[in-house]
Amino acid sequence: MKFFIDTANLEQIKEYQELGILDGVTTNPSLLAKEGIEPMEQLKKICEIVDGPVSGEVIGLKTEEMVNEARELIKIASNIVIKIPFTKDGIKAVKILEPEGIKTNVTLVFSQNQVLIAAKAGATYISPFIGRLMDSGQNEIDMLKESMKIIKIYDYKSEIIAASIRNARHVIESAKMGVHIATIPFGVLEKMFKHPKTEEGVKAFLKDWEKLQTQLKKK
Numbered sequence: 001m002k003f004f005i006d007t008a009n010l011e012q013i014k015e016y017q018e019l020g021i022l023d024g025v026t027t028n029p030s031l032l033a034k035e036g037i038e039p040m041e042q043l044k045k046i047c048e049i050v051d052g053p054v055s056g057e058v059i060g061l062k063t064e065e066m067v068n069e070a071r072e073l074i075k076i077a078s079n080i081v082i083k084i085p086f087t088k089d090g091i092k093a094v095k096i097l098e099p100e101g102i103k104t105n106v107t108l109v110f111s112q113n114q115v116l117i118a119a120k121a122g123a124t125y126i127s128p129f130i131g132r133l134m135d136s137g138q139n140e141i142d143m144l145k146e147s148m149k150i151i152k153i154y155d156y157k158s159e160i161i162a163a164s165i166r167n168a169r170h171v172i173e174s175a176k177m178g179v180h181i182a183t184i185p186f187g188v189l190e191k192m193f194k195h196p197k198t199e200e201g202v203k204a205f206l207k208d209w210e211k212l213q214t215q216l217k218k219k
């Protein structure tokens with residue numbers, strides 16, 4: 001499973017890039033707004049840190065606006081992926097951009113039908129927002145499972161990104177069903193690393209080691 005980090009924060013990206021387990025980054029207008037820096041500049045800095053795909057989202061709502069924005073965004077770096085909201089105009093933009101070799105990530109996806117349409121349109125990535133589905137009381141795991149089934153049956157080239165991840169369990173459930181990518185917020189990645197039993201074990205081993213050193217010195 002590939003790990004993307006869902007953030008526009010440079011420190012968070014650097015930390016996981018240095019760990020060597022990061023395959024890419026996803027941003028959105030809200031995440032970029034949190035950083036308070038000119039978005040194109042920030043995306044350029046992110047692309048300098050990671051080699052993998054970095055998603056930057058278009059703002060325009062019309063196909064032509066999306067396509068024009070995409071053509072500007074790809075000038076930032078060769079690893080930029082264009083995040084496009086799932087709308088009719090968005091799907092038309094995907095159909096224009098993908099044949100030009102511009103990779104797209106169809107975002108704000110909430111149903112299996114939307115996954116099927118985005119896959120048919122040839123999107124490189126499709127991002128079902130499982131956390132927001134869960135928040136609205138829907139079964140986000142079934143939605144993801146059925147989406148994966150559709151992609152596999154027809155052997156669509158699109159890769160599914162489990163997005164809007166709320167907790168470490170979401171990553172496990174996504175991995176169990178073979179979801180290609182999970183885009184994980186920094187806080188959830190931190191939780192995936194930690195286990196009280198690991199910390200307890202490290203401390204106990206160290207304590208016993210020091211006890212042995214003291215005993216050996218006395219001999």
Ligand code: G3P
Binds near residue numbers: 031163164
């Ligand atoms: O990758 C999708 C993500 O950016 C949206 O997540 O937490 O705002 O639902 P969230």
